[in-house]
Amino acid sequence: MSAVIEVNHLRKSYGQVKAIDDVSFQIEADKIYGMLGRNGAGKTTLMHILTAQGFATSGDLKVFGEHPYENEKVLRNICFIKESQKYPDTFSVKNVLDVSADFFPKWDRDFANSLIADFQLPLKRNVKKLSRGMLSSLGIVVGLASRAPLTIFDEPYLGLDAVARSLFYDRLLEDYSEHPRTIILSTHLIDEVSRLLEHVIVIDSGKVILDEETDTIRGRAYAVAGAASKVEDFLRGKQVIHREPFGGLLTAAVIGAGDGRDRHEAEGMGLEIQPVSLQQLVVHLSKINQVQGKEGERA
């Protein structure tokens, strides 16, 4: 499988602050990736570097096999839709589409027009006068119609209601099925997009804490609940990632599939096995990462 992005030991510091802390990963061609993590985890900084809008302090980065900085060949193949995209003050919606059509070699005008109709965007309106949701919709239209071999959406749905978000997911999947390309969705709304993602990279405190196929992560952990003393007995020898006491009860998240022998053992002890969603798993792993980070500072 060919890599569209190769990142090796990338670091970015702002003074003492390590925004990106020794990050390495690969993005393979024609997959939909999720770049997940809390606000301030380093997602946007990383994407700015990937799209040559920011410089790394050290480390190695290749996009389509080349350095992206001032590399027009690479940059024309990237469409980066930012959370707070700025346009020239005098631009109308139509101007944005015209400029995009000139810039992106694979721009599909008919597709753009059908998306404009789907999202009910007023073509003549000045971009400055669009509502927050309309501005997000415009970003989505440009991102999808560009058909760029590498398309990155950074929190693309600020101000969008549930109907518009669902429309975005529908159009994205339809068009991706017909025109496979590499797509990165950066978001903290994990539960909502996780089904769209083939692969997930979770970033926390500037580090990659999870880099795996989404379906492999699902069913990676399970929760066991019941009387605290019995749960503790059950947990012995198992990898516990989270404990939540409640009165005399304890719910604990454990690494494992939660089937077969573990399930029989738990049920035999009168304990209940519950699912752990991808979002919960990411939250648990982020907490562990932060605790370890603090311990590392003290050491």
Next chain:
Amino acid sequence: MDDSRPIFLQIAEKIENDIIEGVLPEESQVPSTNQFAAFYQINPATAAKGVNELVDQGILYKKRGIGMFVKEGSRSVLIEKRKALFYDQYVLSMLREAQKLGITNAEVADMIRKGENG
């Protein structure tokens, strides 16, 4: 779709259910992976993995250039497979819940007979 189990397994189970219930008769065509992806708003590669799981098990087969079809005889194969799971998934958990509530096995048997008539 529930987000705590691999989605490809859930797609495979959904197709199995449709075959068992006769919604997808033997030798009929299964929706394409893109159709599954659009309908359930899931990644097409994940949908394809679910379909391929059943191809590997010999439940579905591929007709070149047309799509996936339900193999003849697969319904009875699936029913046998589900029967084997029935005791584990339903009977045992029912008896455990009954025990917790102090319902005797004889009472459970009575309820089953009642359910049969009702």
